[in-house]
Amino acid sequence: MQATIGDLQATGNNIEWYLHPAEGNPLPADTPLEHLQSYFAQGADATCRAAVVVMLQTDTPQGDGYQTLCKGATLADIVLQVAAGSSIKWYNQRTGGQLLPATTALVHGVTYYATQLDQYGGESEDRKEVTVNIIEVFPPYVPSTEQVFYANQSHTIANLLAIGNGIRWYDQEEGGIAYAPTETLVDGQYYYAAQQSEAGCTGDRQAVLVRILAEEAPTLFGCEKFKPRIGDRYVVNAWVREQGVTPVNPDIRAFNDSEISQLFVELLNHLKDKVLSADSDIYHIPAIYIPHSETANLNFDPIVSYIKDTEIDERKLTVYNFSLEKDTYGRTIGFSFFLNKNQTAKIMYQSPKVRKRGTLGGVSILDYRYPIRDNADNIRIDFTDVKVVNDQLQLISDFEMNNAGAYSTSLTNHTDVVSGVSPVEETVTFYEYEEIPGYQPITYMNALVEIQYKDANETVMEADKLVFIPKGPVIDGWQQVSGTFVIPVAAHQMTMSLKNIASDINVYFDDIRFHPYDSSMKTFVYDPITQRLMSELDENNFATFYEYDAEGGLIRVKKETAKGIFTIQESRSGNVKATD
Structure with missing residues (x-):
C-alpha cells in the first residue's frame, strides 16, 4: 500500500497538513505522498506551520543469495520475496549496468542483481545479489535400447530397465506425459527415460523400443545350488x-596421527566420493553397507577396534543408516552414519557455511551451508585428518567451491567437530x-x-x-x-x-x-597334494581317519565315536632285501 498524508506524524492537537508554508487548504488524509516533497503541519492552537520533507523508499528483495536451478532456467525462475503488488527488475551489475528481461537464460556461476519495483513505481536503491548454480542432468544409462518381454510375463513401465537417479518414463522425447509405473507396455512403441537430480531437475531423455513376444520365455538349464524352502x-x-587364553604384553595404541586415523580418512573420502558421484549405482548406499570398490581393495576392519559400544561379533567394519544431511531448502549439505550395530553415536559431516567476498576484499560468513550434491563439478572436498580431542571427534578437510562468483571459497584444514561424545576411542590397549x-x-x-x-x-x-x-x-x-x-x-x-x-x-x-531333515550326508577329506583320502564323515558327522606310510600304503584306520577315537584297523608291510 502507498503511504498517504494519514501516515505522517507530528505532535500537537488536531494536526492538519498543507502543501504550502502559509496558505492553501488542508490535504485529505488519503492524499498519496510524493518522494522528496515538502509538507507543512499546523495544529489548532499554532500560528505557524512546521515543514517535513518526505522520502519514500522501497525495500530490497529478500531471499537466498546462492540458488541452484535446472538447465534452461531463466531469471523468472529465481525465487525472491517482494511485497504484495511489487515486481522484480534484474540487472547485470551491482550499480548501473543493463536491465535484463525476465526471459534471460541463466548462466552457471554468474551473479545477477535484483531490485524491487513497487506498484507505484518506486524502485529499491540497493540490489539483491544472486549467484546461480546450474544443474545439467544427463540421460540415464540404458543397457539395451530394445527391451524384449513375453506376453505371459509382467510387462509394465516398472519392468523397463534404465539406470540413473529418479528415473521417470515419458511418451515423447520432449514434453508429453509421464507414465505411472503400473502402465502396461505396448509392443512396438517407444518409451523415453529421463533421470532427475535431487533438486528436481530433469535431463535429456533416452529412447527405448519395446518388443512383446507371444511365446514363453526360454527355459534355462544348468546346475542349481541347494536352496532352503519355507515350511521345510x-x-x-x-x-x-x-x-582358554590369557592376555599378556599390553600395548596402548593412540588413534590420533596413526595408521588407523589415516584409514578413517580413507573411509570418509570413500563415502564422500559415493555421495558426489553422478552414477546412481555408486551413489546409492544401503542401510547396512560394508564398504567396497570395483577398482580398489578396501579393508577398513582395523578401525573396528577403536569404535565404542561394539558387540563381540562386530569384526568387519560396517556403515549403518547412512543418510544425506539436508538444509531447509532440501539441498544436500553433508552426510551422516553410524559405525556400530547399536547406532549409539552418529558421525556427521556438514559442508562449511557459505563465505561471501565483499567489494573491499572482506569475507562475511552467512548462516547457510554450501550444497554439495548438485555442485559436484564445482566442489572439491578432501578429508585430510581425523582426531579425537577431549572426547570429541574432529573431521579435518580441505574444501573448495569454484565458479560461484563472490561465493567462491578455498579453505584448508577446515575442522568440523562432530557433536556429542566421540564414537571413537582415543586410545586402545591391545594384548597378545x-x-x-x-x-x-x-x-x-x-x-x-x-x-x-x-x-x-x-x-x-x-x-x-x-x-x-x-x-x-x-x-x-x-x-x-x-x-x-x-x-x-x-x-x-x-x-x-x-x-x-x-x-x-x-x-x-x-x-x-x-x-x-529327510536326507543324509557323507563328506570326504582329501590330501591336497597326494589326493589320498584322509577322512570321511558319516551321516552323524563322526569321522573315520586314514593314515598312510611313506610309500602311500594304508597302515591305520581310526574311528571317532561318542566314547572317543579308537584304532579299528592296523597293518604293517615291508620288503626283505636279498643278500649274497
Missing part, C-alpha cells in the same frame, strides 16, 4: 572346540594371547550356532530366532552342536551365524553341515 525341516550340525595349558571344561558354554530370519520388509523376526549350543561328550577336545528346525512361512531371508559369546576364549568350528 532342516538339520544343522558342527563340531566346536574352545580354548597365550593358550592356557590343559584347558578342558566338561562342556563348552561360549560357542553357539544362531539362525535368524527376516520377513518381506527385511524386518528381523525376533520371535523365530534359534540358538543351538554344544551337547554330548567332548571327544579329543571337540564337542558336537546339532539341532533341527523348520523355516517359518513368513521368512524371506535366513542367516546362520557361528558365534563366540566370550571375550577371553577362542572358539573353533569345523565340519559344519546344513541339509534337509
Whole structure:
C-alpha cells in the first residue's frame, strides 16, 4: 500500500497538513505522498506551520543469495520475496549496468542483481545479489535400447530397465506425459527415460523400443545350488572346540596421527566420493553397507577396534543408516552414519557455511551451508585428518567451491567437530594371547550356532530366532552342536551365524553341515597334494581317519565315536632285501 498524508506524524492537537508554508487548504488524509516533497503541519492552537520533507523508499528483495536451478532456467525462475503488488527488475551489475528481461537464460556461476519495483513505481536503491548454480542432468544409462518381454510375463513401465537417479518414463522425447509405473507396455512403441537430480531437475531423455513376444520365455538349464524352502525341516550340525587364553604384553595404541586415523580418512573420502558421484549405482548406499570398490581393495576392519559400544561379533567394519544431511531448502549439505550395530553415536559431516567476498576484499560468513550434491563439478572436498580431542571427534578437510562468483571459497584444514561424545576411542590397549595349558571344561558354554530370519520388509523376526549350543561328550577336545528346525512361512531371508559369546576364549568350528531333515550326508577329506583320502564323515558327522606310510600304503584306520577315537584297523608291510 502507498503511504498517504494519514501516515505522517507530528505532535500537537488536531494536526492538519498543507502543501504550502502559509496558505492553501488542508490535504485529505488519503492524499498519496510524493518522494522528496515538502509538507507543512499546523495544529489548532499554532500560528505557524512546521515543514517535513518526505522520502519514500522501497525495500530490497529478500531471499537466498546462492540458488541452484535446472538447465534452461531463466531469471523468472529465481525465487525472491517482494511485497504484495511489487515486481522484480534484474540487472547485470551491482550499480548501473543493463536491465535484463525476465526471459534471460541463466548462466552457471554468474551473479545477477535484483531490485524491487513497487506498484507505484518506486524502485529499491540497493540490489539483491544472486549467484546461480546450474544443474545439467544427463540421460540415464540404458543397457539395451530394445527391451524384449513375453506376453505371459509382467510387462509394465516398472519392468523397463534404465539406470540413473529418479528415473521417470515419458511418451515423447520432449514434453508429453509421464507414465505411472503400473502402465502396461505396448509392443512396438517407444518409451523415453529421463533421470532427475535431487533438486528436481530433469535431463535429456533416452529412447527405448519395446518388443512383446507371444511365446514363453526360454527355459534355462544348468546346475542349481541347494536352496532352503519355507515350511521345510532342516538339520544343522558342527563340531566346536574352545580354548582358554590369557592376555599378556599390553600395548596402548593412540588413534590420533596413526595408521588407523589415516584409514578413517580413507573411509570418509570413500563415502564422500559415493555421495558426489553422478552414477546412481555408486551413489546409492544401503542401510547396512560394508564398504567396497570395483577398482580398489578396501579393508577398513582395523578401525573396528577403536569404535565404542561394539558387540563381540562386530569384526568387519560396517556403515549403518547412512543418510544425506539436508538444509531447509532440501539441498544436500553433508552426510551422516553410524559405525556400530547399536547406532549409539552418529558421525556427521556438514559442508562449511557459505563465505561471501565483499567489494573491499572482506569475507562475511552467512548462516547457510554450501550444497554439495548438485555442485559436484564445482566442489572439491578432501578429508585430510581425523582426531579425537577431549572426547570429541574432529573431521579435518580441505574444501573448495569454484565458479560461484563472490561465493567462491578455498579453505584448508577446515575442522568440523562432530557433536556429542566421540564414537571413537582415543586410545586402545591391545594384548597378545597365550593358550592356557590343559584347558578342558566338561562342556563348552561360549560357542553357539544362531539362525535368524527376516520377513518381506527385511524386518528381523525376533520371535523365530534359534540358538543351538554344544551337547554330548567332548571327544579329543571337540564337542558336537546339532539341532533341527523348520523355516517359518513368513521368512524371506535366513542367516546362520557361528558365534563366540566370550571375550577371553577362542572358539573353533569345523565340519559344519546344513541339509534337509529327510536326507543324509557323507563328506570326504582329501590330501591336497597326494589326493589320498584322509577322512570321511558319516551321516552323524563322526569321522573315520586314514593314515598312510611313506610309500602311500594304508597302515591305520581310526574311528571317532561318542566314547572317543579308537584304532579299528592296523597293518604293517615291508620288503626283505636279498643278500649274497
